[in-house]
Amino acid sequence: MLYWALVCLIVAIIAGVLGFGGIAGTAAGFAKILFFIFLVLLVISLVANAMRGKGPKV
Template identity: 55%
Template sequence: MLKLALLFLVISIVAGIFGFGGVSAASAGIAKILFFICIVVFVIFLVLGVMAGKAIF
């Protein structure tokens, strides 16, 4: 998912360079959403991993 966020970020930068403002803004918005979803999933799995580690011992 983080790869997709980086891909949309690159698309946004390239579209901005060539003057496609709408495409650039849309790609940047998608990249931002994917990045925050990735961060939330990471935090959830981190908490679950810590809780599972404590349950074993």
């Protein structure tokens, strides 16, 4: 999912440089949403892992 957020961000940057404001704004908004979903899933995963009593592998 983080991969798709980065792809959308790159599309937004390229569209912004080329002057496609609407497309750039949409792609940037989509990338932002995907990034925050990724962060929420990361936090849920970390909390679930901590609840099971397993620490990170070192």
